[in-house]
Amino acid sequence: MELSTLDYSFIIVFFSIVLFIGVYVSKKSGASSSEYFLSGRTMPWWLLGLSMVATTFSTDTPNLVTDIVRTNGVSGNWVWWAFLLTGLLTVFVYAKLWRKSNVNTDLEFYELRYGGKPAEFLRKFRAIYLGVIFNVITMSAVTLAAIKIGGIMLGLEPWVTVVSAGLITVTFSALGGFKGVVYTDFLLFFVAMGGAIGAAYYLVNIPEVGGIEALMANENVADKLSILPDFTNKQAVITLLVIPLAVQWWSSWYPGAEPGGGGYIAQRMLAAKNENHAIGATFFFNIMHYALRPWPWILVALASLVVYPDVASIHEAFPNVAVDKLGHDLAYSAMLTKLPSGLLGLVLASLIAAYMSTISTQLNWGSSYIVYDFYKQQINPNASEKRLVAVGRISTVVLMVFSAVLALLLQNALQLFEVLLVFGAGTGLIFILRWFWWRINAWSEITAMFASGIISILLKLTAIGPFLFAAGSGVFPEWAEYPFVVLSTTIIWLAATYMTQPESKQVLQDFYRKIQPGGPGWSKVVKEAKAENVEIVNTKEKWSVPAGISAMLLGCVLIYSCMFATGYWIYGKTTSAMILTGVAIVSGLLLARAWNKMKDHIL
Structure with missing residues (x-):
């Protein structure tokens, strides 16, 4: 496929604007670490909300949705639609708590809520685990999608895509910091949405598909249309609806949908002007993310079933694509090759926008962990603001290099999504309760984190998983793997909570005085403080959680x-x-x- 002059014009203009924004804000962003990572906590709700939407619109998301729709139908998306409950719990309960905490990163919360060496370890370990390991894996999945798009649409070698896409992104991310990321997200949102909607409208109406009515009636599509799973299929109902809505949304930690808020969502709430702006930003994000944005991708995925009914037909049409990169997720990129000149350039620009928005956010977020929660905390507590910004820019580049290398080794985004989902199973309940139950301590989180990881790994090991727990073994049906991890992890961390000492009275009272969480889970701490004539309640507001x-x-x-x-x-x-x-x-x-x-x- 060859791009026209018009297509190249769209892409060049887009790149130029993005780089200009990064350079333009670089001086102010480099003034301090607070400016570099939180833009001085002055951001309005609408700009932060658009940034959240743009960030979660990555190059791997259309591929993931396409893979889901082609494999399990539209209803298969409940595996992530269920996270709406998590998102709205963050909006109406946790957004104001995060903004009130006034921490620089969500990991700093650990030494606000807990105390002593366990809190220090938890903050340091998760800075490396989330900021480097988990973050690199997530970015590599996004870069893998870019590789597939480059291979299908432009015939590019994987390394060419990685270098060309990554170089621009890491440049403006390192220069502009958080403000550069959010300002460019404003542009990226409209480019990405315009491209997705334009592509869906055109591709549904190409002659091979024949329009929306012909698409709905096609035999390859008809059984994929239901928004709810087939209720006569017990396994589908349990896997796609019951487990996500009953267990998954509150129990699993996953980037962008953390129970109780966290990660880059927390970063944006912390950057808001005040609590109301934090709430407004997260609510706007959830409306756009779940209600409206998926449908253009879903329509393209359904249309792809008409043009490329199976993986073999994709391979036949694109024989130059490496066998280890073949999968249903390639169908999205394959459909985009049918776009006309002009629209093709816009859609390519939108995919580049999606890639850049997600990667730039992950880079700035991960770098903030490295700077605040590891470097400043463990290596150089007296580092100047100039040094902190410099470390942030260097770590941004290093994270980009690591993720690019890993992306060249991956094959399928859906596989990675499933692994990450199970790996965080069982930890979510702690993130919800730690604000409202005084008895949870640092050891609760440490135990849950390692228990969830170890159990998940054991279930994935071929030497153990198939023998004890595999589907068809009669001991552990396939759909029960996730609930098993959640139940086991929950029992283990609850046991660890009661087997270890609670946090010190001073830590608990200081936390309550700052956050004012309220509720029956803190009544013991409030009563003890009152008996000692220590004032920790400074508001007469009713408990807002109900x-x-x-x-x-x-x-x-x-x-x-x-x-x-x-x-x-x-x-x-x-x-x-x-x-x-x-x-x-x-x-x-x-x-x-x-x-x-x-x-x-x-x-």
Whole structure:
């Protein structure tokens, strides 16, 4: 496939603007570490919300959704749609707590909530584990998608894609810091959404597909359309709906959907002007992320089933693609090769935008862990602001190099998604409860982290997994692997919690005085402080968590209704679409009323 002059113009102009933004803000971003990693905590909700959406719109996301739809149908997306519950819990309960903490990174929370050597170890270990190891794996999955897109659409060798895509990204990320990332995300959001919608509209109407009605009626597509799994298929219902909605959303740690908030989502909440802006940003993100953005990808994935019904047909059309890179996820890139000049350039620019947004965020977030939670904490506590910024820029480059090398060794993004999901199983409940239950200590988190990892690895080992737990063994059905990890990890960390000493009275009282979490889980600490004439309660507000949970449930009804309604409007099911649109409007009005009772308007 050859690009026209118009296509190249789109891409060159886009690159130029992005680099200009990075250079333009570099001087102010380099003024201090707070400016470099949090933009001085002055960001408005709408800019942070757009940045969250742009960040989670990576090059591997359309590939992942395509793989899911082609393998398990539209309903297969419940494996990540269930995380809406996590996201809205963060919006209405945890966003204000994070902003109130005023920490530089979410890992700094460990030494605010816990004390002593265990807290120091937890912060240092997770800085390396998340900031380097986990972060590099995540970025490598995004880069793998870029490799596949480059191979399919432009016939590029993997190393050429890695070097060309990575060089621009790491340059503006290292120069511009967090402000450069967020400002470019504003541009990247509109480019990425425009490209995705334009591609979906065009590809559904190409002659091979024949339009939306012909697509819906195609025999390869008809059984993939349902938004809910087939309720007569017990395994599908359990795997795609029951486990995600009943267990997965609260129990698993996954980047961008951490129970209780965390990672780059927490970074943006910490960068907000105030608590209301933090709440507004995360709510806007969840609406866009779940209700609207998936549908252009889903439509392209469904259309690909008409043009490329199986992996063999993809290989036949693109024989130069390496065998170890073949998979259903390639179908998205394969469909994009059919775009006309102009639109092709826009879509390529949108995919580059998606790649750059995600990678730049991961780089800045991971670098913040290395600088604040490892370098400053363990190596040079007295480092100047200039030195901290320099270390941040160097670590940004190093992280990019590591992820690029790993990407050349990977094959499939969905495989990595599943591994990461299971690897964090069972730890989520701690991230939810640690704000509201005084008894959780550093050893609770340390135990859960290692227990979850070890159990997950054992289940994946061929020497143990197939013999004891594999599907069909009669001992452990395939769908039960995730709940088993969650249950085992939960029992282990609860046991460790009661077998170890609670945090010191001083640590607990200081945490309560700063955060004001409230609730029955802190009643013992409050009573003891009152008996000692120590003031730790400095607000007369009612405990906001029950109201927050009510708002979360209304928000779920609102966003899921919007998501279903959008799908049914596209499918041409007008009656169902109108009913769900009505439900969305009513739930939206009720949510606005509940929100007003909780706090002032975010604006």
